Amino acid sequence: MHNLVENLKENQAVMLETLKQIVEKESPTRDKELADELATYIAGLFEKLTSGEASIIQNEIFGNHVRGEFGDGEEQILLLAHYDTVWQKGDINEKIPFKIQGDIAYGPGVFDMKGGIVQGLYALQALKETNAPLNKKVVFLCTSDEELGSPSSQKLIEEEAKKSKYVLVLEPAISKQGALKTARKGVGIFKLNIKGRAAHAGVEPEKGISAILELSKQVTYLHELTDYSKGTTVNVGKITGGTTVNVIAAEAEADIDLRVKTKAEFDRIIPIIKNLKPSMAGVKVRVAGGINRPPFERTDQVISLFNMAKKVAQENLGFKLEEKETGGGSDGNFTAPFAPTLDGLGAVGDGAHALNEHIIISQMPKRSALLALMIKELAN
Ligand SMILES: [Zn+2]
Structure with a gap:
């Protein structure tokens, strides 16, 4: 267990560098050309870090979606992310440049949710490098149009959710206290x-x-x-x-x-x-x-998924994990009717969609470890 935690701690600087790369590839939902470039980049990164296989799902209007598979098994765990942001082309130069100040990293989409993508990919890498025994495969789905309500990805997300035992959503945690989201309206x-x-x-x-x-x-x-x-x-x-x-x-x-x-x-x-x-x-x-x-309801299954995360955080990472509900929607709303879903497993920070959008750097390896340990537990 501690192997995983150590592995990720040692990777903090590399994770931050990867975050910079991904953030500098701007990806406004409505800019297909830019979005496609990032999709290709993420697919490559998935293969490089996890040794799994990634495919590009073509999309006519918005950016292409990315689907990666890691490990094998009859059953699957879905790791859900989106790479589009509400920011426009050029905002990284004019409005919110990528910058690091102490333990904080600023930039368009760092919190919602490029930080989460990085944490997810490095969690899988850590599982690979520590030879964690998994009896389920992990499907990583990274879509391109969440910020518009997922018009082109909803079906795809629902299809994957139907095939999944559990869904872990890499949307940001709730502000700096880092609470997970166990219900969404x-x-x-x-x-x-x-x-x-x-x-x-x-x-x-x-x-x-x-x-x-x-x-x-x-x-x-x-x-x-x-x-x-x-x-x-x-x-x-x-x-x-x-x-x-x-x-x-x-x-x-x-x-x-x-x-x-x-x-x-x-x-x-x-x-x-x-x-x-x-x-x-x-x-x-x-x-x-x-x-x-649809509403993402706090069912008994969601509660037990959260309790597992809480235990993992307490016992292996030494912090107290909280849960909250939110009125805001995410793609977790689409998966919740089909499979127990836990949301907010991405970055810890604040300022989604705002000029002060940022994440706490030292939380990246911690949250990534939480995710890896959760996957290990669920794929057992
Ligand atoms: Zn988001």
């Missing part, structure tokens, strides 16, 4: 369209039906669906409507974000949103949309 996205009737606001206002007035009533109703005791929130995050000040608005629209902790809440709330009724005569109300990501 499900996300629903809807568009509300309201049609009223236009009329001159001064000459014959009585002939108009204001879509904006109707919208305001619907927005109030929608927000009242929020129930913090159940963990359910409804937010109208954007509204548009009307044409100009002296016209009764004929049309208005709203974008609605729904978050729930459980599928049962989805089943309760979605029909309410889908069947919104007009409050005024002559108004037409239409709702489009639905589930964007």
Whole structure:
């Protein structure tokens, strides 16, 4: 066991150098050319570090996905990552250069989630170099479009999850305390369209039906669906409507974000949103949309997976691991319905998507060791 920990500790400088390489290969979700370059690089790195086999899964719109296989066995453990970032080409020069200050490394995507990719790959290398006996194969799936909600990778992720005994997600841990994520809310996205009737606001206002007035009533109703005791929130995050000040608005629209902790809440709330009724005569109300990501629920299996991680951290690495739930979604939401999933096993740091995005360098070998020890335990 300690072999693994030592191996990774000794590799801290190499891991940091690899992180620099990966971060300097910028990979905005919508820049296929850049993304493809990084995909190829990661596939090569996977083969070099793990002696496993990596394949490139072609993708027409976004960057290609990478799928690596390490070890063998009938059953598999899925190691899930994404290499795209919310940053744009050139941000590494202009906004957030890669830099090291003491124990902190800054750069676009270091925390979300290139640090996690590096930790995952070196964990596999450590398992290889210490000849850890594994009776399951590890599939490393690194996708290209998580930051957009995984339009081109969702199916692939679900397919791999269905084949997996366990899923370990390399998304960042929760801020500096480094808690793992054992529950994520499900996300629903809807568009509300309201049609009223236009009329001159001064000459014959009585002939108009204001879509904006109707919208305001619907927005109030929608927000009242929020129930913090159940963990359910409804937010109208954007509204548009009307044409100009002296016209009764004929049309208005709203974008609605729904978050729930459980599928049962989805089943309760979605029909309410889908069947919104007009409050005024002559108004037409239409709702489009639905589930964007299912909830990642904190099931008994998830809890026992976390307890295993906690024990491993305490006994082998000497730190106390915490767990938390989050309202934000990840690809863990797609795997959770199919296999016990533990999320937040990536980098420790802070500032995802923000100018202060950074990771704590000395945590890299520790978290990598946690991951390696978890895999060793689960593949037993
Ligand atoms: Zn992420």
